[in-house]
Amino acid sequence: MMEKITRDFFLGFIRIHILHHAEKEPIFGQRFSEELGRHGYHISYGTLYPIFHRLEKEGYLVSEKINVGGKIRKYYKITRKGKRMLTEAKQQIRELVDEVLEDSKELK
Amino acid sequence: MMEKITRDFFLGFIRIHILHHAEKEPIFGQRFSEELGRHGYHISYGTLYPIFHRLEKEGYLVSEKINVGGKIRKYYKITRKGKRMLTEAKQQIRELVDEVLEDSKELK
DNA sequence: ATAAGCGATATCGGTATACGATATTGCTTT
DNA sequence: AAAGCAATATCGTATACCGATATCGCTTAT
Numbered sequence: 001m002m003e004k005i006t007r008d009f010f011l012g013f014i015r016i017h018i019l020h021h022a023e024k025e026p027i028f029g030q031r032f033s034e035e036l037g038r039h040g041y042h043i044s045y046g047t048l049y050p051i052f053h054r055l056e057k058e059g060y061l062v063s064e065k066i067n068v069g070g071k072i073r074k075y076y077k078i079t080r081k082g083k084r085m086l087t088e089a090k091q092q093i094r095e096l097v098d099e100v101l102e103d104s105k106e107l108k
Numbered sequence: 109m110m111e112k113i114t115r116d117f118f119l120g121f122i123r124i125h126i127l128h129h130a131e132k133e134p135i136f137g138q139r140f141s142e143e144l145g146r147h148g149y150h151i152s153y154g155t156l157y158p159i160f161h162r163l164e165k166e167g168y169l170v171s172e173k174i175n176v177g178g179k180i181r182k183y184y185k186i187t188r189k190g191k192r193m194l195t196e197a198k199q200q201i202r203e204l205v206d207e208v209l210e211d212s213k214e215l216k
Numbered sequence: 217a218t219a220a221g222c223g224a225t226a227t228c229g230g231t232a233t234a235c236g237a238t239a240t241t242g243c244t245t246t
Numbered sequence: 247a248a249a250g251c252a253a254t255a256t257c258g259t260a261t262a263c264c265g266a267t268a269t270c271g272c273t274t275a276t
Contacts, residue, residue, distance in 0.1 A: 005123045005168075006197045011263080012120015013204060015113045020208045030224055044264050049226060051262095070272045071223040089114045094209050096121060100128045101202050119234080138253055152235050157255060159233095178243045179252040219276085226269070233262075240255070246248090 002041075010041060015051060016093065019078055019086045022061055026075040052076060060085055110149075118149060123159060124201065127186055127194045130169055134183040160184060168193055 002010070021027050029048055036043060052074075055061040060082035063074050078086070110118070129135050137156055144151060160182075163169040168190035171182050186194070 002200075003193060003197060005127075005193065006200050008123060009120045009197070009201055010204065012117045013208075015116060017208060019113075028224080044266095045225080046227080046265065047263050053226090065271095067272075069223085070274095072271055073224065085111060085113065089111060089117070090209055092110075092114050093117055093205070096118065097201070097205055097209075100121075100125060101198055101205075136253080152237095153254080154236065154256080155234050161255090173242095175243070177252085178245090180242055181253065217276105219274105221274080222272090224270085226267100228267075229264105231262100231264085233260100235258100235260085238255100238257075241253080243251090245250080 011043075011047075014043060015055065016086070016089055018051065018055065019060060019082055019089075022076050022078040023083060023086060026064075026077045028073040028075050030073075055082075119151075119155075122151060123163065124194070124197055126159065126163065127168060127190055127197075130184050130186040131191060131194060134172075134185045136181040136183050138181075163190070 018027070018032065021032065029045065029052060033043060033045065033048060052061065052063075056063055056076065059079055061076040062079050063076045065072050065074050067073075126135070126140065129140065137153065137160060141151060141153065141156060160169065160171075164171055164184065167187055169184040170187050171184045173180050173182050175181075
C-alpha cells in the first residue's frame with residue numbers, strides 16, 4: 001500500500017495527469033484507470049468520473065460518445081483552453097517541484 | 109488567483125514541502141506560512157496546523173515549544189522515520205512527475 | 217421480440233479535508 | 247491584574263474521495 005503522503009500527491013496531480021494524456025490522444029475512463037493500475041496506482045471510479053465531468057464543464061476537455069464493439073465509450077480530448085492551462089500549470093509545477101526534489105536527482 | 113488545478117497540485121504537495129523544510133531546519137507554522145506567501149502561495153491556518161498535528165501524530169515530525177521574545181512558537185523538526193519516508197516519497201514523486209513534465213523542460 | 221449479458225459510465229451516502237473566522241494560549245508590559 | 251500581542255488551536259460549512267450500487271446502450275441467445 002502506498003504511503004498516504006505519496007497518495008495525496010498522486011491525487012493532487014491526477015488532473016494534470018489526465019490532461020497530459022488527453023493531449024496525446026483521446027482517452028476514456030476505464031482504460032485510463034487500467035493504465036494507472038498497470039503502473040501501481042489506483043483511483044476510484046467514484047473519484048475519476050466526476051473529475052472528467054468537471055474538467056469538461058470547465059472547458060478543458062470535450063467528450064464524444066463512441067460505440068466500440070457495441071459498448072459506449074466516452075472519449076475525452078483536450079481543448080485549446082485545456083492546452084493553454086496545461087502548459088502554464090506544467091511550468092508552475094516544475095518550479096514548485098524543482099526546488100524540493102533537486103537533491104533527489106542523483107538517487108534516480 | 110491561481111488556477112484550481114495548480115492549487116490542487118500545491119495542496120497535494122504541501123506535506124512533502126513541509127517535511128522538506130523541516131529536514132533543513134526546525135520550522136514553525138506562522139513563519140512557514142509567511143515564506144509560502146513570499147513565493148505567491150497561500151495556505152489557511154485552518155489547514156496548516158492540522159497538517160502539522162497529523163504529521164507529528166504519525167511520527168514524521170516532532171515538536172518543541174520554545175519561548176522567543178515572550179511568544180511561544182512550536183518548532184517542528186523531522187524524525188528519522190520522517191526522513192526515510194521523505195526520501196522514498198521524493199523518488200516516487202520524481203518518477204510520477206518526470207514522465208508528465210518531461211516536455212516542459214525547455215520552457216523553463 | 218425480449219431478456220440476459222456485459223463494458224462502461226453515473227451516482228449515492230459516509231467520511232475526511234480545506235477554508236475563513238473566531239477563540240485560546242502564554243508570556244510581557246503597563 | 248488586565249491589556250496587548252505573536253502564535254497556535256478549533257469551529258461550522260463546503261467540497262472531495264471512496265467503495266458500492268445503479269444505470270445505460272448495445273449485442274446475442276432464447
